[in-house]
Amino acid sequence: MQVDVIVLGAGAAGMFAAIEAGRRGRRVLVVDHAQAAGEKIRISGGGRCNFTNLGITADRFLSKNPRFAVSALKRFTQWDFIARVDAAGIPWHEKTLGQLFCDGSAKQIVQMLLRDMDKAGVTLWLGCALGAVTRDGTGFRVDSARGPIWAEKVIVATGGKSIPKMGATGYGYKLAESFGLPLVETRPALVPLTLAEQELEPLKPLAGTSVAGRAVCGRIGFEEAILFTHRGLSGPAILQISSYWREGTGLTLDLAAGQDLAAGLRNARQAGGRIALRTALARFMPEKLARHVEIVSGFTGNLADQANAALDRLAALAHGFPIMPVGSEGYRTAEVTLGGVDTDALDARTMEAKSVPGLYFIGEVVDVTGWLGGYNFQWAWSSGWAVGQHA
DSSP states (O other): OEEEEEEEOOSHHHHHHHHHHHHTTOOEEEEOSSSSSOHHHHHGGGGTOEEEETTOOGGGEEOSSTTTTHHHHHHSOHHHHHHHHHHTTOOEEEOSTTEEEESSOTHHHHHHHHHHHHHTTOEEEOSOOEEEEEEETTEEEEEETTOOEEEEEEEEOOOOSSOGGGTOOSHHHHHHHHTTOOEEEEEEESOOEEEOHHHHGGGGGGTTOEEEEEEEETTEEEEEEEEEOSSEEESHHHHHHHTTOOTTOOEEEETTTTSOHHHHHHHHHHHHOOSBHHHHHTTTSOHHHHHHHHHHHTOOSBGGGOOHHHHHHHHHHHHTEEEOEEEEOOTTTOSEEEEEEOGGGBOTTTOBBTTSTTEEEOGGGBSOEEOTTTHHHHHHHHHHHHHHTTO
């Protein structure tokens, strides 16, 4: 088999790159070991695919070089992808914080990409395991379960290590290393955090309790839902902060975000203070959580018994509740992988490896990781578009 371009991986970035290269008249082959294309697209967003975000800006992507993503993101924007979705007749809606979802099934996005690949003359091989990739004269030889493939250009879109049950592997990282490209250490991101048993034990009654809060790590904070689980913490605010958290670092949780709890408790005391502290707190947060905050505070008696200074301390505790995660749930539940192929080794405009002409890396395999809420899909579309103009 001989082609102009072989794309390794039939995920969001790989399919989009194949479409763009195919539209330029290139002979393109996409190969993936999975039995279906776009599986992560299919399961994303609760089955509705959070395909992009209205608030795409480069500062919402993590990388050793935070400026690397700017070129691709500016040349193929969220508006460009929305136009593709509209042209395909796929209805969508904005949820919260600029997140865009399909009104119907995420499969509509997969079907759109497959149709566009077919129209662009792209060949797709599924259920085909990949082997070594080596230089072969002016091009490359890619070993596969269907035999060797020769290609002028190779686009690596194999994703990261997240959600291994969907077939994720470290193949792309090993391939990069085989060509001498450096890697930034990888770790699970957008992932629930776990607590040590001694810290988890008093929190067990809170399992399943959710609060509109704010999770803070250092100078970074995210104000969204926080969910207490039987293993630790989850919810959008926790998934977001997990990308910034490191072992040995504590978090603070604002359990009454956007509320002036001290003033609220004073007002409640004035209106009728012969109520338990937990009852007063439950006006600002879930009852189970109010009970826990009261216990941790050590205060006893009714609301009416508390001086202003005590109410201030109680409010400070609820607004800055300290917690020390010990780890995460790992790649099993992580939405993406942090780190990857070092962007210093890649051309930001073309995604080509500077030291290996004809070899490209896009999507999650690269050291570019977006926030929760459609950012990582937009990076897939933008980096796939960028490489498709050149490969």
